[in-house]
Amino acid sequence: MPIKKTIRYTIHWLYKIIYQSSYAIMSKCRPINEKKVVMSLYRSNKLEGNLKAFYNEVKKLHPELEIQLIHPSNKIGYGMFKEIPHFCDAKYIVLDDYYLPVYLIHPRKETRIVQLWHAAGAFKKFGYSTVDTKFGSDRKYLEIVPVHSNYTHVYVSSEQVITQYAEAFNMPKGKIYPLGIPRIDYFSDEFYVKEIQQKLTKSLTVEQQRKTKILIAPTYRANAGQRETELNFSVELTNILKDIDSDKLLIFVPHPYVNKKELQPLLDLQHKHQEQIIIGENFSINEWMLVADAFITDYSSAVFEFALLKKPLAHYVPDLPEYQKNRGFYNSIENISDGTILTNSKQLLHWINERRTGEFYNTDRMIQYNFSVTSNVTKGIIEHLMNYPE
Incomplete structure (x- = not known):
């Protein structure tokens, strides 16, 4: 040693x-x-x-x-x-x-x-x-x-x-x-849901309120020698933002432990494209779920809770083989999630642009496996x- x-x-x-x-x-x-x-x-x-x-x-x-x-x-x-x-x-x-x-x-x-x-x-x-x-x-x-x-x-x-x-x-x-x-109880609390939806709506501009809202929440990645892969969601979104349809609003919620330096590309974009992307740090990810029309993550377990809302979800995982090697999974994504698997930026862009407000997504299998109560x-x-x- x-x-x-x-x-x-x-x-x-x-x-x-x-x-x-x-x-x-x-x-x-x-x-x-x-x-x-x-x-x-x-x-x-x-x-x-x-x-x-x-x-x-x-x-x-x-x-x-x-x-x-x-x-x-x-x-x-x-x-x-x-x-x-x-x-x-x-x-x-x-x-x-x-x-x-x-x-x-x-x-x-x-x-x-x-x-x-x-x-x-x-x-x-x-x-x-x-x-x-x-x-x-x-x-x-x-x-x-x-x-x-x-x-x-x-x-x-x-x-x-x-x-x-x-x-x-x-x-x-x-x-x-x-x-x-415990926190999924809030999804069935009508008073709470209405209150949070009103607060979130008021935090958006009139133009943002009209858009289809895509919630994006990547998992935490370790630093330095423990880092699983070099994928940076901020950079990935920066590269495709100019091609995202104007009727879409990206709501990016960083993990609580994320290094703030990694958010800089998105912070710069937010100043230039305020009507199309926001950093949603003022509310929790579960709160944003209540107004989101769709959800994108890589390996965050928040995807299971979003499944309870029966709305479209996807995993953006271009680094899947490397992540599997350096950290690994208890089960394959396909077995535990009904989300669409996206492996490159072209697929990511297409999936975002295909989304519409009010879409239904069947997640029954996913809910049955991941929730007993x-x-x-x-x-x-x-x-x-x-x-x-x-």
């Missing part, structure tokens, strides 16, 4: 020992607060998606609970020690993504660590499924920091994906429950969690 890596891992070991000890000492000084719920907001500075749905439903069903929102650093350093007092006495720790502190400790047996993973279905590989790949962590690091460990409850969208999540989180299947994705999801999860035997 290279000397630099050996030194870094040694530092991580020492940090872990100190962190575990600090947590253990503070836990002995504080009894479990049976009413305390800690929610970690890592993907966004505000409540969104699964955490927002869970928060709102808990407040309604269990107003006696005390919910505390934290904004984790998830980086080895002094900052993580300041988080220990917030979660060491919590009955519930609720996550929707990676949360480093709980992987470094020996949790109290009374604490329930709940993972409301932010993705539906099981598309591209992650976690322990990518060990020793270009994208994933190496085994030596995972011996020190067992990522995704200590979850007591993991809620996923479908019974068909339990095996994949058990592999990704390196955990027993018996702790993974196919009760659904599609209504009252959040309530079902909370009831399951709160009534779970000690």
Whole structure:
């Protein structure tokens, strides 16, 4: 092992020992607060998606609970020690993504660590499924920091994906429950849908409102040596924008973790072509889905949620062989998605220009595979969690 890596891992070991000890000492000084719920907001500075749905439903069903929102650093350093007092006495720790502190400790047996993973279905590989790949962590690091460990409850969208999540989180299947994705409850909330549609419409110009709206949301791509491929959606769209029909509006929603430099080509275009392309960062991808007429991604699991709306969807994947080699999939796109597969910019341009407002797209097969529950999801999860035997 290279000397630099050996030194870094040694530092991580020492940090872990100190962190575990600090947590253990503070836990002995504080009894479990049976009413305390800690929610970690890592993907966004505000409540969104699964955490927002869970928060709102808990407040309604269990107003006696005390919910505390934290904004984790998830980086080895002094900052993580300041988080220990917030979660060491919590009955519930609720996550929707990676949360480093709980992987470094020996949790109290009374604490329930709940993972409301932010993705539906099981598309591209992650976690322990990518060990020793270009994208994933190496085994030596995972011996020190067992990522995704200590979850007591993991809620996923479908019974068909339990095996994949058990592999990704390196955990027993018996702790993974196919009760659904909380945020899809918003799709069936008529008041919410109408309110968001009005807000989104007001954010557009009159001319933009008249256009067929194509929502575009690529998945996150790692940086530097972990980068799966060199595909840049911003550049791809820049190259075809001049040939896109004038009655189309492209709504590009970047992944929360995207490097802002990668958006520069589109930001430049947005200034020149304000009526034809916008960067939709002010609203979430699920909110934009409610006004979009069609959806394009590469490998984002958001495509499964969009399928619930029965509108056209497509995968732009000119880098498919390279992505498969460097990261891989749990299942082929054709098996888990009804979306059209586009492999070059000419096909992408044609698919966009073919779209019309109000099109219906049959996604029944896709929904059946990727969702076991599609209504009252959040309530079902909370009831399951709160009534779970000690």
